[in-house]
Amino acid sequence: MATYRQVLLCSNLPIIQGTDGEQVRTQPHQEILKNFDIIIVNYKSNEYLAKCVRSLALGLGPGMEARLFVQDNESDGTLIIDDASFNEVTVTRNEKNIGFDAAVNQGIRASRSPYVILLNPDSRISGTFFEPVLQFMEDNSKVGILGPRILEPDGRIQGSARAFPNMLTGLFGRTSLLTKLFPNNPITRKNIVSIESDGISPLEVDWVSGACMVVRRKAIEEVGLLDERFFMYWEDADWCRRMWERGWKVVYFPGVHVIHDTGKSSAQRPLRSALEFHKSSYLLFAKYAKGPVRLLLPCVFSGLALRIVFVVCVYMFRRSIEKIRNADNERMEKGV
Structure with a gap:
């Protein structure tokens, strides 16, 4: 580096x-x-x-x-x-x-x-x-x-x-x-x-x-x-x-x-930030999970994976709505 x-x-x-x-x-x-x-x-x-x-x-x-x-x-x-x-x-x-x-x-x-x-x-x-x-x-x-x-x-x-x-x-x-x-x-x-x-x-x-x-x-x-x-x-x-x-x-x-x-x-790269948040969440849990609690690691991983998929979907949906609104506003300003 x-x-x-x-x-x-x-x-x-x-x-x-x-x-x-x-x-x-x-x-x-x-x-x-x-x-x-x-x-x-x-x-x-x-x-x-x-x-x-x-x-x-x-x-x-x-x-x-x-x-x-x-x-x-x-x-x-x-x-x-x-x-x-x-x-x-x-x-x-x-x-x-x-x-x-x-x-x-x-x-x-x-x-x-x-x-x-x-x-x-x-x-x-x-x-x-x-x-x-x-x-x-x-x-x-x-x-x-x-x-x-x-x-x-x-x-x-x-x-x-x-x-x-x-x-x-x-x-x-x-x-x-x-x-x-x-x-x-x-x-x-x-x-x-x-x-x-x-x-x-x-x-x-x-x-x-x-x-x-x-x-x-x-x-x-x-x-x-x-x-x-x-x-x-x-x-x-x-x-x-x-x-x-x-x-x-x-x-x-x-x-x-x-x-x-x-x-x-984090707003500069929201998807990367969301991914890192969930990766760090899993790392923290795995780092301190002891004994039988470690058996929950696959469940925690799966839950966090589903959550990040949901977060990405929500983000993409909001971006699509924002683009549609911006396009509508541009058409209104041009009098179309």
């Missing part, structure tokens, strides 16, 4: 390009340990990425130091990060889409701060973020992963803190039909823990969304990097489970929040 990197120590300095693995600097500088290393994996979401970086710059208060790592997976056009609030920005461009997990791991290997923030490019931090997060992590040394409250652009709470998936998750998950029809049913409320949050108090949970999570480097060193068998989706649940297995806590921290325009990167 061929990549090259761009490193900016200041926003007005020229960019030096290098080959894969080469250390590239615009000028010598003194190593300063930052509070946070922020890793953003970008896939054809440059417009949203610019808003994301702007929100980070606004959120950095006095005395807060952060380094920004953008892992660019085969995006179109020229990616420009030009914000003087970050005195070091590293952009790693991959010639192909290597997946979310592999790209995050690239950033983690290159970073060195005590806390790593994973943030989707279609997310924006809002209000005071860094100071409360840093204070909480410093005061609670056994917390390996922290997840903030995540909101839709219209202010609705996303189900970003959840119980580990089980056989009913597919029926009562965050975006399932039954959850949409009966949002207050007890199974959904047990699965989506953020529903039960008071919006203030930190809460220990099974797992939090990778759309935004703060991870302690010591925990990463002990537990390991993201499992790159997950191309995208469910890697956050897997990482959190591994954290719990090694004695690290996962906490939902609703005192700070992030606004998430869900699915802007």
Whole structure:
């Protein structure tokens, strides 16, 4: 895999390009340990990425130091990060889409701060973020992963803190039909823990969304990097489970929040995204299925295969309806 990197120590300095693995600097500088290393994996979401970086710059208060790592997976056009609030920005461009997990791991290997923030490019931090997060992590040394409250652009709470998936998750998950029809049913409320949050108090949970999570480097060193068998989706649940297995806590921290325009990167290739979602669902189940439960693997595989066929059919039907409507609108505009 061929990549090259761009490193900016200041926003007005020229960019030096290098080959894969080469250390590239615009000028010598003194190593300063930052509070946070922020890793953003970008896939054809440059417009949203610019808003994301702007929100980070606004959120950095006095005395807060952060380094920004953008892992660019085969995006179109020229990616420009030009914000003087970050005195070091590293952009790693991959010639192909290597997946979310592999790209995050690239950033983690290159970073060195005590806390790593994973943030989707279609997310924006809002209000005071860094100071409360840093204070909480410093005061609670056994917390390996922290997840903030995540909101839709219209202010609705996303189900970003959840119980580990089980056989009913597919029926009562965050975006399932039954959850949409009966949002207050007890199974959904047990699965989506953020529903039960008071919006203030930190809460220990099974797992939090990778759309935004703060991870302690010591925990990463002990537990390991993201499992790159997950191309995208469910890697956050897997990482959190591994954290719990090694004695690290996962906490939902609703005192700070992030606004998430869900699915802007995955919308670029919806069918590929749907396929990867179902592949990762099976991988997660198979990874932790023990004893007699493994006998269910063929059933789970068949169920997920049928589900992806249904999803593809629905997608194709909607595309056909959309094309018909667009053609009708064009004829009306032409007066035909």
